[in-house]
Amino acid sequence: MELVAGCYEQVLFGFSVHPEPKASGDHQQKWTPVADFTHHAHTASLSAVAANSRFVVTGSKDETIHIYDMKKKIDHGALVHHNGTITCLKFHGNRHLISGAEDGLICVWDAKKWECLKSIKAHKTWNLVEGRSAFIKNIKQNAHIVEWSPRGEKYVVVILNKIDVYHLDTAAVSGTITNEKRVSSVTFLSESVLAVAGDEEVVRFFDTDSLMCLCEFKAHENRVKDMFSFEIPEHHVIVTASSDGFIKMWRLAQDKKITPSLLCEVNTNARLTCLGVWLDSVTDTKESLPPAAEPSAVSKEQPKGGKKESGGAVQEEARQSKPHTKKRGLTGVSEEPTKGSGLVAAKKRRVGEMLEKKRKKKKIRVMQ
Numbered sequence: 001m002e003l004v005a006g007c008y009e010q011v012l013f014g015f016s017v018h019p020e021p022k023a024s025g026d027h028q029q030k031w032t033p034v035a036d037f038t039h040h041a042h043t044a045s046l047s048a049v050a051a052n053s054r055f056v057v058t059g060s061k062d063e064t065i066h067i068y069d070m071k072k073k074i075d076h077g078a079l080v081h082h083n084g085t086i087t088c089l090k091f092h093g094n095r096h097l098i099s100g101a102e103d104g105l106i107c108v109w110d111a112k113k114w115e116c117l118k119s120i121k122a123h124k125t126w127n128l129v130e131g132r133s134a135f136i137k138n139i140k141q142n143a144h145i146v147e148w149s150p151r152g153e154k155y156v157v158v159i160l161n162k163i164d165v166y167h168l169d170t171a172a173v174s175g176t177i178t179n180e181k182r183v184s185s186v187t188f189l190s191e192s193v194l195a196v197a198g199d200e201e202v203v204r205f206f207d208t209d210s211l212m213c214l215c216e217f218k219a220h221e222n223r224v225k226d227m228f229s230f231e232i233p234e235h236h237v238i239v240t241a242s243s244d245g246f247i248k249m250w251r252l253a254q255d256k257k258i259t260p261s262l263l264c265e266v267n268t269n270a271r272l273t274c275l276g277v278w279l280d281s282v283t284d285t286k287e288s289l290p291p292a293a294e295p296s297a298v299s300k301e302q303p304k305g306g307k308k309e310s311g312g313a314v315q316e317e318a319r320q321s322k323p324h325t326k327k328r329g330l331t332g333v334s335e336e337p338t339k340g341s342g343l344v345a346a347k348k349r350r351v352g353e354m355l356e357k358k359r360k361k362k363k364i365r366v367m368q
Contacts, residue, residue, distance in 0.1 A: 002278040006046025007270035031264040049276040050089040059086025175211045185227045197224035217259045226275035241275040
């Protein structure tokens with residue numbers, strides 16, 4: 001697996017994490033994070049990160065979304081449809097990416113061709129199959145986080161330090177959780193248990209039915225900016241990232257009243273803003289993966305400006321500086337942008353090269 005985190009300093013960090021074999025007498029398995037890459041593709045601080053089985057995407061205040069192929073460790077291009085800070089990114093399976101930004105747009109992307117399928121004016125709840133509004137709920141105040149439970153039976157709306165719990169069957173608030181400080185991140189650990197982090201060092205687990213705090217623990221030395229939870233065989237894990245520069249992995253007990261145990265930690269020496277986890281899982285065989293542009297050497301002379309194509313992926317180095325690498329680096333791609341989807345350009349170029357080679361071979365045979 002790979003921990004990926006963005007920061008104010010415009011850098012994306014990647015750390016591969018491997019469990020060590022248990023030594024005799026050890027009660028708990030040790031995990032070791034190893035620096036895998038750092039990449040400086042954005043021109044402003046990173047604000048969001050998401051991952052599916054192959055790609056990691058990052059959003060920034062520079063209004064772009066960058067795509068990284070984690071299998072090949074290359075930069076796969078940039079999506080430039082939005083005109084505002086990217087505020088949220090979420091994959092739906094391996095086929096679709098949903099992005100939101102301060103321009104008030106929700107964009108649904110084809111995560112194979114990297115084309116914008118729908119651009120919806122927010123803020124409403126939508127039936128994404130038909131691209132129409134499915135439900136409207138007036139929350140009366142500006143919310144900065146909305147999070148759905150794993151089964152989709154409830155969702156929470158965060159307004160400053162208050163968390164309203166909604167049940168889908170009634171569309172009404174069933175209760176309100178009040179945190180001590182402004183909430184910065186929430187994640188469901190189960191259908192009823194919610195992890196809450198805010199502008200403080202503490203993480204709390206709440207029962208969304210009883211609204212009671214199950215446990216709290218000091219996770220960092222500064223405010224916790226983001227969290228991510230996932231399950232792998234024998235482990236239920238929550239990862240936290242903080243302004244103190246640390247990324248930490250915690251093992252959750254089955255009883256959420258028990259304080260999590262620290263699996264590992266790593267210091268990035270940066271002011272972290274967003275967090276994701278890339279799990280190298282087996283992809284559904286029904287879904288073929290998109291062709292990735294072959295990596296090419298990064299030119300020392302970068303173009304001064306890049307063209308912004310609405311609704312497409314741009315393969316260019318205009319906004320990228322040369323990657324700073326540790327062990328392995330994400331290589332920039334220097335394809336020319338094409339209207340609609342820059343990822344198509346590389347495929348067309350390769351096909352053209354193959355046809356040209358065949359034509360030359362045929363010409364040689366004729367001459368002989």
